[in-house]
Amino acid sequence: MEDILRPIYQERASQTNTLGVLLVEKKLKLSHITDSFDVILLVIVKEAEQPLFIKQYSYNHQKAAMHIITEAQLQEWLLLGTNRRIFEWLQDAKIIFDRNEYVENLKTELREFPFNGRKIKMGLEFAKLIRRYVDGKALFESKQFLDAYNYVVHSLHHLARLAVIENGLHPELTVWHQVKQIEPEIYKLYEELVKSEETLEKRLELLFLASEFMIHSRTNIGTSHLLEVLSGKEYWSFNEIMNEKDLMPYSVDLAVLIEYLIEKHLIDVVNIETKGQGVFHRCYCVHEKLS
Known part of the structure; x- marks a missing residue:
């Protein structure tokens, strides 16, 4: 199918806005990597009206998709991990066009x-972990066990991703396969949650205890x-923290994370006087022993 797509990607490669063109082919039994398409044509551009534009094609009972993404969108995906497939695409793709070795340098940086x-x-993973853990524990304490279970599964997933990153690797779609090799203790927690014959309440109770230790050991x-x-x-x-460029990716998890760090004495509350008597602006600073 590459021959059929050649005129399409050659046109893209000739444009000065294009940084790279990659071809991802479906592997046997792994159609999920290409969203069930036979071929994904990944075109990285400097800028565009839309951060992501997708065109789909069919030919002789085969189907292909062209994903045109901006450099900014790609960097956001790589930072936030919101498009997990992009790591596999960059790793496995055939490089069709590479302006000034942009794609090769990107792959080296990822590696x-x-x-x-x-x-x-x-x-970012720790912030998501704390959010899911705190919300899950609140649901558990109000005896909403099924909802608590859902949050705990998500918190364990973020704990697993955190462990993988800590070990210098990018979390893949098969993150539990990675964790089983790298951090078997976390994998065992997950197994106990989903496979144990204990009641759901008991399983959650034990998991919150174990998770607390795992989280504590990774707080620093x-x-x-x-x-x-x-x-x-x-x-x-808080508004300054929320709008600080380097902290914007923390997004909705920021408030919960700050409160968690206050409990752990890593952040202190600073009360600044207002015009109202007895009313203070609540501000925050790093605990003096850490700064």
Whole structure:
């Protein structure tokens, strides 16, 4: 099918806006990687009106899709992990066109996974982990066990992804396969949750206890990026934290994470006087022993 698509990708490669063109072919029995298409044509561009534009084609009982993505969208996916397939596409794809070795350099960076990049991604996974853990525990305490179970499964998934990143790897679609090799203790927790013959309430109770230890042991590395950014100022309002460029990816998980770190004495509350008597602006700073 590559021959059929050649005029399409050659046209794209001739445009100065195009940084790279990659071809991803469906592997035997692994059609999920290409969303059941026979071929994915991945075109990376500097900028476009839409961050993602998809065209689909069919020929002789085969189907192909062309994904045109901006460099900014690609970087967002790589940072936030919101499109897990993109890692496999970049890893397995055939490079059709590569302007100034853009794609090769990108693949090298992903393979080497610089520590600063890992630190940010660990921070984001830790924030999601805390959000799911706190919400799940609240549901458990109100005896909403099925909803609590759903949150706990998600929290374990973020714990697993955090462990994979900590070990210098990118979490793949088969993250539990990775974790089984890297962190068998986390895999065992997951197994006990889904396979144990204990009552759901008992399973959740035991898992919250075990998870608390796992989370505690990863708090320093999981909050390293956030605390490093917050150390740059004497104190911050929440609005300033929320709108700080480096912290924007934390998004809706930020408030819960800040409160968790206050409980753990890693962040202190700073009360700033307002015009109202006895009313203070609630601000935050890194605990003095850490700054």
